[in-house]
Amino acid sequence: MEKIIQINYQNRNISIEENAYTEFQQYEEELKNYFSKEESGDEIMTDLKNRMAEILEEKLNAGSAAITLEDIQQLKANIGNPSDFDQDEHTSTSSTNEESTKQAPFEKKRLFRNKFKNERVIAGVCSGLAHYFSIDPIAVRIIFVLVTLFNMASFFSFNLGILTYIILWVVLPQEYAKNNISHKLFRNSKDKVVAGVCSGLAQFFNLETWIIRSIFLVPLLIHIFASHSPFKFHFLGTSLGSLMFVIYIVLWIITPIAKSSTDFMLLKGEPINLSTIQNPISMQTVNRDAKSTTNSFFKYFAYLLIIVALIVFIPTCFGFLFVSFLTFNIANVILHTALLKTLGWLAITLIFALPILAVLTWLIRKLAGFNRPSPVLRSMFFILWIVGIFSGLFVAVSLINNMKAFVKSDKTYNLNPTSDTLYVKPINPTTTTSQNVFFDASNFNDVINVTTTDIDIKGVDLRCKASGADSAYMVVRRYSFGKNAEDANQNAEVFSFEPRIEGNTIYLPNSIHFPKNRAYRGQNVRVTIYVPTTKTVIISEDLKKQLKYRFNANKRGFYVSSRDFDEDDDMIHFGKHKGFNITIDEDDENDDVIRMKDREKAEIQEEINENIQDANVELEEAKRNLEDSKREAQRQIEDAQKELDRAQKEAQRKLDEANRKLESKK
Amino acid sequence: MSTAINTDNIQSQMKKGLLEYCILSIIGRGEAYPSDIAAELKEAGMQILEGTLYPLLTRLKNSGYLDYRWVESTGGPPRKYFTMTDSGKEFYHQLDATWTEISSAVQKIIQKNQSN
Numbered sequence: 078m079e080k081i082i083q084i085n086y087q088n089r090n091i092s093i094e095e096n097a098y099t100e101f102q103q104y105e106e107e108l109k110n111y112f113s114k115e116e117s118g119d120e121i122m123t124d125l126k127n128r129m130a131e132i133l134e135e136k137l138n139a140g141s142a143a144i145t146l147e148d149i150q151q152l153k154a155n156i157g158n159p160s161d162f163d164q165d166e167h168t169s170t171s172s173t174n175e176e177s178t179k180q181a182p183f184e185k186k187r188l189f190r191n192k193f194k195n196e197r198v199i200a201g202v203c204s205g206l207a208h209y210f211s212i213d214p215i216a217v218r219i220i221f222v223l224v225t226l227f228n229m230a231s232f233f234s235f236n237l238g239i240l241t242y243i244i245l246w247v248v249l250p251q252e253y254a255k256n257n258i259s260h261k262l263f264r265n266s267k268d269k270v271v272a273g274v275c276s277g278l279a280q281f282f283n284l285e286t287w288i289i290r291s292i293f294l295v296p297l298l299i300h301i302f303a304s305h306s307p308f309k310f311h312f313l314g315t316s317l318g319s320l321m322f323v324i325y326i327v328l329w330i331i332t333p334i335a336k337s338s339t340d341f342m343l344l345k346g347e348p349i350n351l352s353t354i355q356n357p358i359s360m361q362t363v364n365r366d367a368k369s370t371t372n373s374f375f376k377y378f379a380y381l382l383i384i385v386a387l388i389v390f391i392p393t394c395f396g397f398l399f400v401s402f403l404t405f406n407i408a409n410v411i412l413h414t415a416l417l418k419t420l421g422w423l424a425i426t427l428i429f430a431l432p433i434l435a436v437l438t439w440l441i442r443k444l445a446g447f448n449r450p451s452p453v454l455r456s457m458f459f460i461l462w463i464v465g466i467f468s469g470l471f472v473a474v475s476l477i478n479n480m481k482a483f484v485k486s487d488k489t490y491n492l493n494p495t496s497d498t499l500y501v502k503p504i505n506p507t508t509t510t511s512q513n514v515f516f517d518a519s520n521f522n523d524v525i526n527v528t529t530t531d532i533d534i535k536g537v538d539l540r541c542k543a544s545g546a547d548s549a550y551m552v553v554r555r556y557s558f559g560k561n562a563e564d565a566n567q568n569a570e571v572f573s574f575e576p577r578i579e580g581n582t583i584y585l586p587n588s589i590h591f592p593k594n595r596a597y598r599g600q601n602v603r604v605t606i607y608v609p610t611t612k613t614v615i616i617s618e619d620l621k622k623q624l625k626y627r628f629n630a631n632k633r634g635f636y637v638s639s640r641d642f643d644e645d646d647d648m649i650h651f652g653k654h655k656g657f658n659i660t661i662d663e664d665d666e667n668d669d670v671i672r673m674k675d676r677e678k679a680e681i682q683e684e685i686n687e688n689i690q691d692a693n694v695e696l697e698e699a700k701r702n703l704e705d706s707k708r709e710a711q712r713q714i715e716d717a718q719k720e721l722d723r724a725q726k727e728a729q730r731k732l733d734e735a736n737r738k739l740e741s742k743k
Numbered sequence: 744m745s746t747a748i749n750t751d752n753i754q755s756q757m758k759k760g761l762l763e764y765c766i767l768s769i770i771g772r773g774e775a776y777p778s779d780i781a782a783e784l785k786e787a788g789m790q791i792l793e794g795t796l797y798p799l800l801t802r803l804k805n806s807g808y809l810d811y812r813w814v815e816s817t818g819g820p821p822r823k824y825f826t827m828t829d830s831g832k833e834f835y836h837q838l839d840a841t842w843t844e845i846s847s848a849v850q851k852i853i854q855k856n857q858s859n
Contacts, residue, residue, distance in 0.1 A: 088820050108794070117801050124797045124823060128778065134819065157792030 081143045087130035092137065093144040100149045103193060105129075110253040111159035125156065189252040190245070198443060199380070202245045205252075218444045263335030264328075272329045293321045327438050391436060398429040410532055413596025417475060420468040427465025431458060480558035480598060484565040490578060492549040492606075499549065499608060500582040501539070501616045533588040536601040537574075541614050549608045551576070551583065556601040568598045576604070758789065763799065764842060765789060767827065767835045770809065774824045800825060808834050 080095040093101070108125060112118035132152055133144055141148070191197050191204035198204075203221055207214035225238030264273035265280060275293060279286040401408065412418045435458045442451070492499065553576065559565025572591045577584040589602055608614055765787075769780050777796055784791050803809045808831035813821040827835070 112798070115798060117805060121798050121801050124777070124801070125794065127820065127823070128793060128797070131778075131819065131822075155793055157794035159794070161792060162794050162798075 086133070087126050089130045089134050091130070091133050091144060092142065093133070094146065097144050097146045097149045100146060101144075101152075104149070104153055106193065106253055107159055108156075111162065129156065187252075188249060190249045192251045192253045199242075199377075200246045201251065202242055202249065205249060206245075215444055222440065222444065266334050271325075273334065274325055274328045277335070278328075293325055296321050323434065323437075327434065327441060387436060391433060394429045394432050398425070398433075401425045401429070410534075410597040411476065412472065417472055421472045424465050424469035424472060427461055428469055431462050431465065434458075479560055479596070482559045482562045482565040483556070484559070484562060484569055485554055485556045486566070486569055488553045488555075490551045490553065490576065492551055492578060492583070492608075494549055494581050494612065496581050498581065498613045498615060499606070501606065501614065502582060502584055503617065504577065504584045504586050532591040532593055532595075532597070534591070534597060534600070536589050537585070537587060538601070538603045539585070539616070540603065540605045542605055542607050547609050549606075549612065551578075551607070552605045554603045554605070556599070556603070558599040565598075568595075568600060571595050572600055574602050761842075762789065762791065763803065764835075764838045766796075766799065766803070767808070767831065767838065770825050770827050771832070771835055774812075774814075774826050776814075776822055776824055780825075803831070807831070 081092055082095055082098060084091050084093060084098065105126070109122055112121050112125075115121060129152060132155065133148070136144060136148055188209045189205050191201035191208065193201070193204075198218065203217040204214045207217045210217075221238050221242060224241075225236060263277050263281075265276040266273055268276040268286065270290070275289040276286045278284075279289045282289075408421060409418060412421045438454065438458075553574065555569045555572075555574070557565050557569035559568045572589045572595075574586055574589050576586070583606070585604060589600060591597065591600075606614060762784075765784060766780060769775055769783055777800060778793065781791055781793050781796050800809065804811065804825070808828060809825050810828050811823050811825045814824045816822050
């Protein structure tokens with residue numbers, strides 16, 4: 078049942094249904110616009126108004142309770158549409174007007190801003206464009222909003238959507254649109270699966286229902302399928318699936334269900350609703366021309382405020398929501414009871430997601446032409462948001478209560494290195510790096526690793542210090558929060574962190590290890606290795622990758638960043654500290670090396686080098702001597718050989734002579 | 744447009760040309776209220792939209808053929824009743840003569856058609 082209002086029209090009291098009145102007003106504006114071109118248009122208009130008032134009054138006198146939409150349609154049929162007059166006029170006045178008749182279709186194609194109050198949202202730019210292109214104003218509005226939002230998201234210095242709108246606002250003339258076809262979105266009661274949203278959309282956009290259904294259903298199916306498969310695109314499926322789900326719910330909430338045949342005609346945009354109700358107009362708006370100028374200033378100022386709020390507020394909400402879900406694991410470990418978990422997530426969802434949903438709903442309602450505020454929706458959103466705030470407060474208070482006390486406890490391990498170099502390595506050498514398809518969320522998720530029974534938290538911080546003595550040792554300091562000192566102490570002991578020392582190598586766990594039934598209370602471990610300045614400590618790359626602060630690491634290693642070392646703690650300062658010479662071995666692929674060398678060491682090295690040089694010189698000399706004596710010996714041998722030869726020859730000669738003497742004697 | 748001859752166009756041209764003649768004829772009988780004029784025309788088979796009738800009356804009035812006066816009505820504001828002026832009567836007689844001429848001419852031609 079439509080609301081009935083009382084109007085005073087041409088000094089007659091008329092009871093009329095609200096939608097019929099809207100229709101009537103629009104018709105009257107069309108007539109006024111048409112006859113304004115006529116010579117004595119005002120007079121004609123007054124006559125017609127009197128006549129229309131008379132017709133309406135007659136109708137009421139005949140027994141109707143109020144004027145209905147049908148009555149107005151009938152009235153329009155009697156008086157006629159301006160488009161019909163057009164035809165009559167120009168054919169009657171023959172040749173002189175023929176040219177203008179010719180131009181009539183072109184005149185219709187002019188671009189203007191729509192002057193009809195109930196067909197425009199801001200300045201009638203979108204509605205005018207829609208008339209020009211003969212498309213639905215809602216389509217144009219959605220395009221404008223999308224362009225604006227995308228522009229906002231990409232942080233251009235100017236906004237194409239808003240700029241275009243303002244330029245068109247300034248440039249285009251304002252006119253009453255003819256042949257308005259208005260369209261209203263309904264949920265289809267005749268063909269529905271869940272709530273008739275899809276088939277309503279299909280009717281609205283004149284598409285097959287199954288197309289719209291698949292647009293909503295496919296991302297959801299991908300989501301379900303992908304979450305149980307090894308494929309990597311589940312992120313896409315998840316976000317799109319949930320987006321479509323949210324859109325469906327929003328449309329379900331804001332769209333009325335089509336019941337009457339008029340509703341169905343509106344839904345399809347059929348011509349019966351030449352000028353339908355988009356904006357219920359109450360009695361006061363009869364004199365609207367006088368009031369609207371002052372009202373519109375405040376209206377646009379309010380719009381401006383809302384837009385600024387949206388630009389700032391909505392991305393903030395998105396950001397918080399995004400971070401909350403990225404840190405899902407951590408939050409779940411901190412919120413130790415089921416109640417806190419439920420309330421915590423409820424708070425996050427309500428506080429951050431609800432405003433987004435509310436803005437979305439408002440925007441869609443506005444675009445779809447629902448200008449009447451919905452008190453039910455408004456109070457629902459408000460109450461839920463307050464619920465969110467209170468659950469958030471409850472969670473915060475109970476967490477603060479659980480983290481009042483802070484303790485630290487030290488445990489010292491003796492190191493008895495047998496060489497000058499100490500190695501620090503991880504107990505578990507494999508590094509797990511999760512790869513996300515869209516962005517690197519590993520910074521958030523690597524910090525914590527939840528298995529079915531245990532929780533690993535990368536709360537380990539490693540440092541090196543000069544021990545100031547000859548001894549080498551390692552201090553493991555545990556930190557924890559708790560309700561009170563006792564509770565905090567218990568919390569500090571509940572997790573396991575067991576380093577292993579084998580000769581010159583220290584094996585460190587890369588994380589602290591919890592049983593799953595314990596809540597995380599900010600537990601942390603700091604391992605400090607104290608070594609004499611003559612030692613070299615080599616920390617393996619593996620371990621460095623696994624440790625908590627790895628994303629603070631510079632090329633020289635996280636353990637010498639300013640964050641971890643401070644001056645009054647007599648820490649090793651890079652290149653500053655006297656007596657140390659810290660070098661990074663660039664050639665070594667696996668290890669960054671810190672060498673703590675004494676100057677003496679270099680001197681000894683130099684001395685050794687000198688000695689070697691001396692020795693070399695001596696060796697060279699000895700070699701030369703040896704060569705000489707070798708040659709001498711050779712000469713002597715040769716001489717002796719010659720002597721021997723000579724002696725042999727002499728002996729031979731004497732022998733021959735003796736033989737000859739013997740012969741002659743014979 | 745001027746060359747195209749279609750039935751709609753000719754029909755409405757014929758109708759429109761005779762409309763003013765008919766209206767003047769009705770008002771010539773005495774004071775008339777526009778909606779009564781429309782009703783009578785409709786009854787006789789000459790459809791006219793009131794949105795077309797009012798501009799037509801105004802134009803005839805501006806040309807000096809018609810005049811009007813306000814007549815009190817029961818339970819409403821006064822209504823505008825149209826009357827014929829002297830020049831209107833003269834104009835009507837001209838139209839009347841033309842119509843008699845044309846209609847007898849047309850009648851003669853059509854009768855020949857029918858007798859064949």
